[in-house]
Amino acid sequence: MNLTKYYYIGKINFVNSFVYVWDRVASSAFVGLIIFIFTQLWQIIYSEGQIISGFSIAMMLWYFVMTESIVTSLPSIVKRVGAEIKEGQIANYLNKPYNYLLYQYSTYLGKAVFNFFLTFLIGSIVVLPILGGIEFNFLNIPLIFLAVILAISLNFILMMFLGMFSFWFEESGSLRMIYNKIVFTLGGMLLPLEIFPQWLSKISKLLPFSYIAYYPAKLFVNFNFGLFWQVIRTQIFWIVIFSGLTLMMYKIGVRKVSINGG
């Protein structure tokens, strides 16, 4: 299988993102506002030099910048794929010399990487002057970036998986909304799992959603190699499982597509 074409699809979408940069800046600024609200919130909770569940206030906020940057980097794929299936645009992909899933992946990954950096930059502009930085080894950046890319990929494949339900059900918007909120909470986007009651934290750690937000952000604020290997192994495991399921659903679903000319 020749993967070069997917590299170019991703690259085109990455470069294309610069065309709509102001629109994206507005979205990232919105995330910046939420990050600002959280700086206010945590400043009330923390007293001088306090550590809560292993997090200093700066770690807590940088954790939040990281989770927000990852989770909001992808658009609502469930909705878009749902619309493509319902409106029949999916037919456009059938006669093209590429794999549908890989095509979508390279398209969205290109945009997501751009969005990730932009939101991270805006989040940093909000947090840095208020709370300063955290202890950080710059040599770990490539490893953390790998965990981020895998987190975005896992988020992508889970959304594609939900999008596939549109072959059978009309309404996919509600699924998207519920999925987002699961990532916000159980995934640890809003609060690190250490803050959760123990029973809920244990459940969240078992589910794939925490590998989208909690684990990569935890690596960012408190890196260790043991955790790094465990995180990327589990991320790859969930990506493989859900890729298989999504592909299966796509193959079954696409047989139901009836094309009436165009």
Place this chain on the structure above:
Amino acid sequence: MVAKLFKLHYEYIKVALSTAMEYKVNFITQVFAMILNNSVWLVFWWIFFNKFQMLNGWTMEDVILLYSIVTISYGLGGFFFGNRLNISHLIVNGKLDFYLTLPKNILYHILISKSNFYDVGDVIFGVVLAIISLSLSQVPLFLVFSISSGIIFVAFAILVNSLAFYMGSAESTSKHLFFGTLALSSYPMSIFKGAAKIIILTLIPAGFISGIPISLLKEFNLGWFLVTLGFASLILFLSIKVFHRGLRKYESGNLLYVRT
């Protein structure tokens, strides 16, 4: 004149209701999803207060009351004036022509010509929370605030959407300003201090949507009560003025389209 507008509003809601009933499963799913969506925020706060008990004087009960007022006022706005967030789209795409040619109040007609039935989910959610958290003596004041916050939401939507008259493509900007306000109003006002506090009581009216009403429900103060009602009236007046001023700049795109 006013009676005729109400009659028109009633007819629009009837049509929207029959459309929603055409796709019953869809409608029920959306309402249910909206309730679930709101519940997640309560889960967040439940985890938070489970760990920290209090946030600058705010407790879980106060947050429940806050969500009740925000979801009811937002939901009522979406149900009765569902087109409030589409105004900039109509302006940018030259779609106001339809309203300009009819002998009805233009702004009112735009606002009512869409009704978001899934916002019923927000209202149901808010009412359930109100039943849990309110004492009987708080109910009249709560109803007044649900309406005043609803007015502020709709008026603010008109204001930010009217930017499209001046800026051209303002769809994204107005959407972010509106949802930014919604986000700010969904957090306890006590976390904001200094400039942030001044902003949420002036430029971005989030404080008058939830923070001040909650403080007044806990401890009534006639002065702040009147300020809140005055603010709701002022922003409504301003939004109508700004819209009509902007309307003079409106240029039709001679676009032909079918309204279904």
